[in-house]
Amino acid sequence: MSKRIEIASVSKRFGRVEALRDVSLAVEAGEVVALLGHNGAGKTTLFRIMLGFIRANGGTLSICGEIAGSAAARRAISYLPESVAFPKMLTGREVVELYATLKGAARGDAGKALEQVGLAEAADRRCGTYSKGMRQRLGLAQAIVGQPKVLLLDEPTSGLDPVSRGEFYELIAGLARSGTAVLLSSHGLSELEARAERVAILRKGRLVADGPLAALQKSAGLPTRIRVRSTAGGAADIHQRFGGRRINGASVEIACAGEEKMPVLAALHAAPEPVADIEVMPPTLDEVYRYYSLGSNVEEDRS
Amino acid sequence: MKAVLAIALTEIRIGIRNRWVLLSAAILAIFSILLVVLGSGPSGTVDAHPLTVAVASLSTLAVYLIPLIALLLSFDAVAGEVDRGTLQLVLATPIARWQVLFGKFIGHTAVLTMALMLGYGAAGMLGYALGGGEDMPLFELLLLVATSVLLGAVFVAVGYVASCSARQTGTAAALAVGIWLVTVVLYDMALLGGLLASQDGVFARLVFPWLLLFNPADAFRVYNMAIVDGSLLRTGLGAGPTGLPLEGAGVLLSPVLWCLAALGLATLAFRRVTP
Ligand SMILES: Nc1ncnc2c1ncn2[C@@H]1O[C@H](COP(=O)(O)OP(=O)(O)OP(=O)(O)O)[C@@H](O)[C@H]1O
Numbered sequence A: 001m002s003k004r005i006e007i008a009s010v011s012k013r014f015g016r017v018e019a020l021r022d023v024s025l026a027v028e029a030g031e032v033v034a035l036l037g038h039n040g041a042g043k044t045t046l047f048r049i050m051l052g053f054i055r056a057n058g059g060t061l062s063i064c065g066e067i068a069g070s071a072a073a074r075r076a077i078s079y080l081p082e083s084v085a086f087p088k089m090l091t092g093r094e095v096v097e098l099y100a101t102l103k104g105a106a107r108g109d110a111g112k113a114l115e116q117v118g119l120a121e122a123a124d125r126r127c128g129t130y131s132k133g134m135r136q137r138l139g140l141a142q143a144i145v146g147q148p149k150v151l152l153l154d155e156p157t158s159g160l161d162p163v164s165r166g167e168f169y170e171l172i173a174g175l176a177r178s179g180t181a182v183l184l185s186s187h188g189l190s191e192l193e194a195r196a197e198r199v200a201i202l203r204k205g206r207l208v209a210d211g212p213l214a215a216l217q218k219s220a221g222l223p224t225r226i227r228v229r230s231t232a233g234g235a236a237d238i239h240q241r242f243g244g245r246r247i248n249g250a251s252v253e254i255a256c257a258g259e260e261k262m263p264v265l266a267a268l269h270a271a272p273e274p275v276a277d278i279e280v281m282p283p284t285l286d287e288v289y290r291y292y293s294l295g296s297n298v299e300e301d302r303s
Numbered sequence B: 001m002k003a004v005l006a007i008a009l010t011e012i013r014i015g016i017r018n019r020w021v022l023l024s025a026a027i028l029a030i031f032s033i034l035l036v037v038l039g040s041g042p043s044g045t046v047d048a049h050p051l052t053v054a055v056a057s058l059s060t061l062a063v064y065l066i067p068l069i070a071l072l073l074s075f076d077a078v079a080g081e082v083d084r085g086t087l088q089l090v091l092a093t094p095i096a097r098w099q100v101l102f103g104k105f106i107g108h109t110a111v112l113t114m115a116l117m118l119g120y121g122a123a124g125m126l127g128y129a130l131g132g133g134e135d136m137p138l139f140e141l142l143l144l145v146a147t148s149v150l151l152g153a154v155f156v157a158v159g160y161v162a163s164c165s166a167r168q169t170g171t172a173a174a175l176a177v178g179i180w181l182v183t184v185v186l187y188d189m190a191l192l193g194g195l196l197a198s199q200d201g202v203f204a205r206l207v208f209p210w211l212l213l214f215n216p217a218d219a220f221r222v223y224n225m226a227i228v229d230g231s232l233l234r235t236g237l238g239a240g241p242t243g244l245p246l247e248g249a250g251v252l253l254s255p256v257l258w259c260l261a262a263l264g265l266a267t268l269a270f271r272r273v274t275p
């Protein structure tokens, strides 16, 4: 029963669109899982099914062992939708107090939640006056109020500046330490800044990856690129010897598997052609993400 | 229960802060003050308190104004929250859907009550200034406020049905205006037409009274007309034929039942709303 979220072979179609296909995912207490995927991959749909707003066409779903959407499941869950417009006339505190009461939490928890998201100062201003980032924080405050067992956050960092984003992940890590299971969606690995223990990637409604970031990076098997700049027109010779790709007049880019990197570098060092500079570029998080999210034909997109 | 009250309180707060209470109170006050002033003019009945005349005309006016105000207050309740995304937040919490609707109903009815008390209160005050405290129809005025709240509650609930049935706020608004037009304008015209068309009086005796009471707005008017002295009210439908199936307060059964039915229907329709 340590599994807070258990999704087993869930499918959902909207008419001809297959939004989710045979998706299985489990999140345990204290875990932070990032759900990634391109626009329209099915992230929001999965969240809405977990909340019982829409019904899956197949598969089973449980939240803390309860049927998704039941009152018992909703007692455990908290949700931040991707877009929400709070009543302009209410203050931030009033908004959070309302949801605290609806969740059966103490009203006093509202103040704490507002403080945690850094809205303590603006709490008594009307939320019609809030900036985009402040509204996002307010949404976050209503989600974390009352110590939920399960936290579903749909694109929680959109609209946050880099510093706020860092603070946000600190906050989430703190909640996870106290036992909350967190499932958050995002558009790319680089946005996560390696803050999630586990990453699940949806592509066109199917789960194509689920595991720790390091493992995903490894199993993607993306090549390391070595960019060699030559002086005095040696680029053509280097290109001839090592293959790879001509970038501009003076540079060649050589792609090689991770373990071939050192031999190639050694060979470059020993080569007679004049080498002005060598740049070694391991696969970026973005490339790893693109590999899973777009399919394996990412090579063509690399530049 | 706490959750229901929290929702009601939120609606009241919003109603007050977006000047909704003030605006509808002002509209009501302007009309009722006008009626008091007109009622106290030289052409008015000499022996009656100006407010008595005004209460009679007010109840006729209220039939049009209050359903409109109530519908405008409630048509956005569900469709608007779907649009803004806040319904997802509310329905993600353990609160049951009927409780959400009930909380909103309490809140909106309270907002309406505030507007009515302010609006009619202004008229009452002016009536007191013009006609003095002696035989001032305070009781009638209070009954008018109370029954107006009831009438408003009916249309608040009807507005929820519209709000839960429409996918967009705009559609819900159109639906609300349509409901208003049919129930308070066209319905009465149709009844009048029926009275004129059936010369033998069968319609007038057997069908008309039921149809009149069937419409909560007409029932409201019949009730208030009967409360105020009969000699003042030869105004159209309100004069009403004799032999209504229900008498006195019994007439109010119509709005009460309508209110319950509309709330029930709205609850059912709300179940099918996807936030
Ligand atoms: N109510 C609906 N009716 C019809 N199709 C829908 C509905 N909701 C979602 N879809 C479709 O299901 C697919 C998944 O949509 P979803 O909103 O889950 O994507 P997402 O991963 O959240 O995308 P984004 O990153 O843009 O938010 C899309 O093709 C979308 O068009």
Ligand SMILES: [Mg+2]
Pocket: A043, A044, A045, A082, A154
């Ligand atoms: Mg989405």
